[in-house]
Amino acid sequence: MLDTLRTLIRLKWRQYVFASMASYGSLCTGMSMGWTSPVLPMLRGPNSPLSRQLTLQEESWIGSLLVLGGLIGPFITIILSKYIGRRWLIMGSNVPLLLGWLLAGVATDLPTIYVARLFWGCAVAMQFATVPIYIGEIAEDKIRGSLSALFLLFINIGFLLAYAIGPFATYWGLTASGGILSLFYIPFTWLIPETPFFLVFKGRHEEASEVLVKLRGTSKEAVQPELEGLKAMIEREYKVEPKISDLWATRGNFKALGICVFLAMLLQLSGIDVLLFYMEELLDKIGTKMSPSDGTIIMGAVQMVTSFITPLVVDRLGRRLLMWTTSLGLTICLTLIGLYALMDSHYKYNVAPVAFLPLLCLVVYMILFTLGVGPVPWILVGEMFPLKTKCYASGMSSFMCWLAGFIWTRFFRDVAASYGIYTAFWILAVCSGFGFIFSITLLPETKGKTFDEIQDMLNNRTKEEKPTEA
Numbered sequence: 066m067l068d069t070l071r072t073l074i075r076l077k078w079r080q081y082v083f084a085s086m087a088s089y090g091s092l093c094t095g096m097s098m099g100w101t102s103p104v105l106p107m108l109r110g111p112n113s114p115l116s117r118q119l120t121l122q123e124e125s126w127i128g129s130l131l132v133l134g135g136l137i138g139p140f141i142t143i144i145l146s147k148y149i150g151r152r153w154l155i156m157g158s159n160v161p162l163l164l165g166w167l168l169a170g171v172a173t174d175l176p177t178i179y180v181a182r183l184f185w186g187c188a189v190a191m192q193f194a195t196v197p198i199y200i201g202e203i204a205e206d207k208i209r210g211s212l213s214a215l216f217l218l219f220i221n222i223g224f225l226l227a228y229a230i231g232p233f234a235t236y237w238g239l240t241a242s243g244g245i246l247s248l249f250y251i252p253f254t255w256l257i258p259e260t261p262f263f264l265v266f267k268g269r270h271e272e273a274s275e276v277l278v279k280l281r282g283t284s285k286e287a288v289q290p291e292l293e294g295l296k297a298m299i300e301r302e303y304k305v306e307p308k309i310s311d312l313w314a315t316r317g318n319f320k321a322l323g324i325c326v327f328l329a330m331l332l333q334l335s336g337i338d339v340l341l342f343y344m345e346e347l348l349d350k351i352g353t354k355m356s357p358s359d360g361t362i363i364m365g366a367v368q369m370v371t372s373f374i375t376p377l378v379v380d381r382l383g384r385r386l387l388m389w390t391t392s393l394g395l396t397i398c399l400t401l402i403g404l405y406a407l408m409d410s411h412y413k414y415n416v417a418p419v420a421f422l423p424l425l426c427l428v429v430y431m432i433l434f435t436l437g438v439g440p441v442p443w444i445l446v447g448e449m450f451p452l453k454t455k456c457y458a459s460g461m462s463s464f465m466c467w468l469a470g471f472i473w474t475r476f477f478r479d480v481a482a483s484y485g486i487y488t489a490f491w492i493l494a495v496c497s498g499f500g501f502i503f504s505i506t507l508l509p510e511t512k513g514k515t516f517d518e519i520q521d522m523l524n525n526r527t528k529e530e531k532p533t534e535a
Contacts, residue, residue, distance in 0.1 A: 077208060080280055084200045084212040086253040087155055088219040090192050093162055093247040095223020097185040099341060100169075101128050102361055103231020103239060114173055114236055121482055127178060129475035132338060134161075134183035135467035138190020139460035146456055150263045151199040154191060156254040159247070162188035166244035170237065186467075194463050197443060198456070202260035203280055217440065218372045224341060225365035232362075265295045266303070298452065307453035312461065317523030321449035322458065324508065328388070328442035329462040331500040333470035335395050336493035337434055339477045340364075340427065360424050367428050371435040383512035384441050389504035391437030395497040398426040398433070403490035411485060438500065442466075448511045449519060 105124055108115060119127075142154060149157075165184035172178045196216050204212045226246075231239050258280070264273035270292070277288035313319040378387070405422050408414040416422075442462065450458040481489040511519050 077205070077282075079282055080204055080208065080212060081215075083203060083257050083280070084215050085219075086257050087196050087199050088215045089253050090155065090158055090162065090188075090219075090247075090250045091196060091216050092219040092223040092226070093243065093250055094185065094189040094192055095220040096227045096243040096246065097162070097165060097223075098131060098189065098220075098338075099224040099227030099365070100231075100239065100243065101131075102228060102341070104236060107231075107236045107239075112235060115175060115178075116173070119175070121478060123175060125475055125478045127175075127182060128478075129471050130179055130182040131186040131189065132333075132467050132471040132474050134186020135190035135193075136464060136471070137183075137187045138192075139194055139463040139467075141187070141191055142194040143456060143460040146195070146198075147266070150259050150267075151195055151202065152254070152257055152259040154195045155199060155257070158188045158191040158195070159250055159254060160188075161185070161191070162247050162250070163244070166240060166247055170240045170244060190463060190467060194459055197447075198459070199257075199260055201447065202262040203258075205281070214372065214375055217375065217435070218369065221365070221369040221372045221435070225362070225369050228361040228365040261292070262295060262299075265292070266299055270296070302452045307457070309457050309461075311451075311454045312457055315524065317520050318450065318454065320523050321445075322461065325442060325446050325449065325458060325462045326465045327503060328438075328445065328500070328508075329466035330469040331392070331496065331503075332438055332442055333466055333473060334493070334496035335392070335434065335438055335500065336399065336473070336477075336490075336496075337439065338470045338474050339493070340430070360427075363424070364427060364431055368431045368435055371432045375436055375440055378436060383510050384445060385504060385508050385510040385512075387437035388441050388508055389501055391433040392497050392500035392504055394433040395430055395438060396494050396501055398430045399490050399494035399497060402426050403487040403494060406490065407485070407487040411487065438497075445511065449523065 105127070107113060108119055108124075108127075141157075145154060145157075161184040165181040165188065168177050168181035168184065172181065197213060200212050200216065227239070227243070230242050234242065258276045259272075261273040261277050261280070264270070264276060273295070274285055274288060274292055277291060278285055281288055281291075311318065312322050402423050405416060405419070405426075409416045443459075446458050446462055447455060477489055480492065509519075509522050511522075514522070
């Protein structure tokens with residue numbers, strides 16, 4: 066048993082190291098996304114870097130502009146991915162990431178913070194669109210799930226760091242911490258290799274062989290079958306130059322696009338960015354009796370721990386079951402939070418006996434989101450589309466995800482101010498309810514199915530109707 070474990074570690078550790086190095090940037094972008102939660106209260110205090118108090122609208126723009134910047138990232142990755150490769154795109158995400166921290170650190174006016182948030186959004190979207198693809202292309206099939214989970218894990222560590230450092234630091238201390246941590250991403254990305262897939266795609270077969278030897282920890286002869294498989298796959302899939310219209314060229318692709326876009330938008334419309342960006346403020350507004358900063362740290366810790374569990378359940382329970390159960394759970398949690406806020410802030414009832422309810426519901430919300438509604442849309446993008454259209458599908462889904470996120474993070478606080486925080490939470494509950502209905506009626510199950518079986522299912526083909534090879 067110990068000998069088997071030692072052999073496994075000896076052969077696989079390089080893949081874990083390189084996947085971690087590539088995913089480390091998501092820790093930095095996770096900090097930039099969670100930055101608003103502790104920073105908005107700082108900007109209202111006496112030690113704010115700004116010379117005046119912000120309006121509600123201006124605070125909403127600070128939160129939502131990161132998501133608006135995220136709309137730029139998919140276009141960059143779609144255009145450049147087939148020319149410069151995954152490694153250089155990941156390295157390129159350092160540029161807007163570091164510029165954002167620099168601008169936020171020297172900011173003395175609101176426009177500078179706005180621009181910093183836009184830069185961070187661009188970096189976040191570039192990493193969301195590229196790092197999972199990079200990990201998928203360097204990983205062996207047996208450990209792809211655990212390696213892919215590293216990306217989500219590092220994001221959640223970043224959120225936790227922002228939540229944990231914020232209450233005990235100044236504006237500049239928190240921002241400097243994020244900038245210093247981001248500097249480490251420069252050597253990490255420089256050391257990661259390009260993916261074997263991209264090298265073969267570019268005809269650089271000898272380099273691809275050397276990278277496979279490094280990743281697998283074995284000999285050149287041992288990786289030859291995998292290399293030949295990559296050559297055959299690329300020759301088969303790229304006979305015709307891929308184009309964006311391939312996404313709706315067949316009934317199956319069009320159906321897959323609709324499913325993935327809807328679920329990617331649901332990911333945002335269920336309120337995840339709203340909760341993550343404004344966590345401290347929301348915990349205060351809904352009347353929880355725990356310190357908002359303490360509650361925020363608990364939320365970040367729960368989210369991080371749950372991200373360890375996600376890869377263990379996705380392949381066991383299936384995509385459809387995870388989506389309808391978690392979206393139903395989100396609907397219930399958000400409805401209860403809204404009801405609590407209505408009783409507390411509007412009707413002024415004594416809610417002391419159930420003061421634990423908002424935090425409990427948010428903890429359950431984070432667990433359910435991290436298990437299902439969060440990861441499943443991106444898993445389906447990888448499973449439902451042919452290889453040559455995955456990049457376009459990922460870009461389109463990412464764009465619609467960030468668009469929905471921008472609209473909701475921008476106007477959530479306006480809705481809460483005009484109609485009550487309970488109304489805003491009930492709107493989130495309704496959106497999650499639509500996700501539940503969609504998942505039990507229209508979402509197909511892809512667990513355990515081959516690509517051909519998924520295509521037959523999407524195109525409603527029987528075995529007799531399957532196209533034959535010429």
